[in-house]
Amino acid sequence: MKKPTIIIGKKQIIMTCLTLMLAIAVYINYTTTPAKFTKNGESVKVAEMGDTVNYGDTEFVNATPESGEAQQVDYFAQARLDRMNGRDEAVQTLQTIIGGGDLTEDEMVVNALDAVEVSKLIESEGTIESLVKAQGFEDCVAYLDGESAKVVVKTEGLDKAQAAAIKDIILGETEISSENIRIFEVK
Numbered sequence: 069m070k071k072p073t074i075i076i077g078k079k080q081i082i083m084t085c086l087t088l089m090l091a092i093a094v095y096i097n098y099t100t101t102p103a104k105f106t107k108n109g110e111s112v113k114v115a116e117m118g119d120t121v122n123y124g125d126t127e128f129v130n131a132t133p134e135s136g137e138a139q140q141v142d143y144f145a146q147a148r149l150d151r152m153n154g155r156d157e158a159v160q161t162l163q164t165i166i167g168g169g170d171l172t173e174d175e176m177v178v179n180a181l182d183a184v185e186v187s188k189l190i191e192s193e194g195t196i197e198s199l200v201k202a203q204g205f206e207d208c209v210a211y212l213d214g215e216s217a218k219v220v221v222k223t224e225g226l227d228k229a230q231a232a233a234i235k236d237i238i239l240g241e242t243e244i245s246s247e248n249i250r251i252f253e254v255k
Contacts, residue, residue, distance in 0.1 A: 081177065082173065082177055082180060085181065085184060089180065089184055092191075096187070144208075144220075144222065144254075147220065159186060163183075185214065192212055192241050193210045193211070196212075196237055197210050200219065200237060203230070203233055203237070205222060206222045207221075208222070212242060212244070215248060216244060216249070217248065217249045217250070218250045219250070223255070225253075235251070
C-alpha cells in the first residue's frame with residue numbers, strides 16, 4: 069500500500085501568505101471600526117447603511133479641550149490620521165504590485181512578505197502606544213519603519229526613568245536597536 073505524499077510548492081506558500089494577509093486586514097478593520105455612543109453612554113457599532121459619522125461632532129468628545137490643549141489633541145489625531153493614510157497607500161501599492169500579471173513567483177513571494185511586514189509594523193505601533201499610555205502618559209503616537217522607531221509622547225516633563233521605560237517597551241515589542249529609537253516630547 070502506498071503512503072500519500074504531500075507536496076508543498078511555491079504556489080501553496082504564496083496562497084497561504086495572501087490568505088494570512090487577508091485575515092490580518094479583516095482583523096485590523098474589525099478592531100478599528102469606530103463606535104457610536106448614545107446619550108446614556110452605551111456603545112453601538114456603526115454598521116447601518118446611509119449612517120453618516122461626523123468625527124468633529126461633540127457627541128464623540130468626552131471633554132472640551134482648553135485653549136492650549138486643543139492644539140495637542142489635534143496634533144495626535146492628525147498624526148494618527150497621517151500615519152494611517154501613509155500605511156493605506158503602501159498597502160494599496162503592494163496590492164497593485166501583487167495583482168500585476170507579469171510577476172515571477174519569487175517576486176510575488178517577496179511582495180507578499182513585504183505586505184506581512186507592514187501589517188506587523190501596524191500591530192506593533194498600536195501595542196507600543198497602548199503600553200506607553202498604560203505607563204501614565206496622556207497620549208502617544210509611535211512610528212515604526214523596521215529599522216527605526218520614533219515615539220511622540222504628551223507630557224509636561226520627560227525624565228530619564230520615563231524615557232528608559234518607553235525604550236524598554238519598544239525593545240520588547242520590536243527588534244530595533246536602542247540607538248535607532250527616538251523619543252519626542254509634546255507639551
